[in-house]
Amino acid sequence: MADDDRAVDDIAATRALVRGVGAGGLAGLLRALHTSVGADAVIIDVTGNTLASIPPREMWDLELIRSGTKHHGLTVRDIFVGGEHAGRVAARLPADAERLVELVAELAGVELRRMLEAVEVRREIALGLIEDILQRRLSDGDATSRLEALGVDARSPHRVLVGSVQPTESRGAQLALRLRQLAPDPFLRVRHGEFELLVVPDDSMTERIAAMFLRQLQALGTGARVGVSRPRGGAGNLRASYYEAVTALESGAGVHHPGRVNLGDLLLFTSNEVPIVEIAGQVLQPLAEYDAATGSELVATLRGYLEEDRDIVAVTARLHIHRNTLRNRLQKIEELLGIDLKSSREIANFWFALRALDEIRQPVRRVS
Template sequence: MTEQTPPAGDVDAAGRLVYATRVGGLTHLVGALRGVLGADIGLMDPEGSVLAASPVKTFWDPELVASARSGRHPAGTELLVRAIELEGTSVALLVARIREDRHHLLDVAADLAAIELSRLLAAQQGRRELAAELIADVLSGSLSEADAAGRLRVVGVDPEVPFRVLLGWTNSEEPASKRLRMDSIFALMGDQQAPFLRVHVGRNVLMIVPDDVAVERLANNLYRQLKELGETAGLGVSRPHTGGSGLRAAYYEALAATQSGDGVQHPGQLDFPRLLALANTALPLEVIAHQQLQPLIDYDRTHNSELLHTLRTYLALDRDTAATCEALFIHRNTLRYRLKHITEQLRVDIESTAATTSLWLSFLVSAPDDPRAVEPPRLTRRAAAEHPNEGDGPRD
């Protein structure tokens, strides 16, 4: 876009800056400032990334800008830097390649930029509050799957593409919503939707991000921001999910992960009773139960084995080794071999009360109408003798 010119008639330099900001935002402000100062102008974020410049291809060295901002001017450099602040926080830098600003036009431009960013931020906050309401509707479990998917599309989340939930907290006395309000200045300048949905659920920060290689980097970045707000902070990362019920499952997975301590935490093997205790709305139990058992489902599908049925039978018979071997018609060594693999796949101690409670609840929820979930088939020794090819025999 080219810089728009004001109506005919002379206007002072400050008036030109005001007009440029009103009709074209920060990009036009940068162009107008170059016109009134007769110098190269740059707008940068605090990390040194150029957001706008006039001329467009002007190179700005972040280290030189940082030096000039602190009052140090290396030989041969002429830079003036003004911080653009919102609520006492520096959010951008306005840089001019000049030695002095006699008429304080750089200060005027910095104030105009702050006003414009405040306006854009207010609009962004309005969109975010709407998104938070829509996400709350999905998390409540009161919507059909189709309606939940529709809500997600409205806020820019494709319900058919796997996503993860990042849920963060901090011990700051001030809610994170008052401090972590702004997405990238670049997106804000373009009045664009942020690349990743971020809303506030109570005092926690919730982000929905794609399930790709950037998940860990995004999680660590959000954790770092939260850590800067308080002495301690934590962040839970969910497993990948799709759809409305998937968002609810992901939220509770991430919430359960945050209970593991400070830092970035992953859910690992879910603690079903803990999830039930944490929830104050209806949980997507079938989705969570399926996630609990997924490692065994995948292993059985790949190896044509029966680890899932073995575990279900073992738990249904109160972990009675003899009864389980009789019901499945397998040798004790075979059962021991299978239980070892089950432990490895689930990464839990299947002899612990907490683990067996979670797993048993998962079986009951995932197959409520399957009698084998509660009462496994019992193949007697006599029947086994009549069907010698059943079972997989002993293993060493």
């Protein structure tokens, strides 16, 4: 008879847990467990972040739970999503109810998968908006209204934070990154190419947000860095803010702010209508063709000449050539391009052409 009573209790508890997670997610799942057997419980992800707790403000030893160490009075079970370890559930409950923790872990895994899928949908919508703004596919008015729908007051000054990290190459690390995105985030946050992007209000909390952002990235891999733009208002200025934050990343690991604006780089980044890279290839095409036909190094010579600020000693040392060889190459460059390398206008023009080709990290190529 006792076994029959236990079976009835198990069925009732199972139904309560299923209803709880369906109605209230992870928090509802733990409330149902608490109501059914009086258990205090917590669910954490693989990074130790608390996803749900009952009581809500209970102080748990998260490192102990994360390590999986057995502890008297605490029942711990692993949570899996798609076969990958996603976190743990820990509960203090009567010994005869420990079997329910396994079910809680299974239901938590199902709920985490559902939550991750919902986050992906929301982030795809936000990413589409960011790309539309960066590519100038929206008017400022449309961009402003769509940003407001996502909780961003584009009319007020804001900053763009761009983060980058070399993540651990494992499915587990990728899952950890996705799980971190489940935490409630008051800011617009998307993954744009190799960067994680945040749009935050310009206030006294900016530096703390940037530091927190950096710590999150550091937990996921190596070389974590964050670039912070200057404050700007208006949806259209989001593009310039994004550029500033990306260029600030070049300073290396840590949190960095932009230095002096490089107008040439800014033009490269913001110009969509003019095919600057293709035009740069055409401008330098005579040198590229001559190099291909003769085995010379005129493109490299021009690059070295400009990057070394036309210092003959520095250029010859860099290219390992005699100064007469350099003089002959410069004359050939002037002849092929029809320019005078003493002209500041020509120097600026060809410096920009070389910089445009650097931007896409590919050699000069013939443009039809």
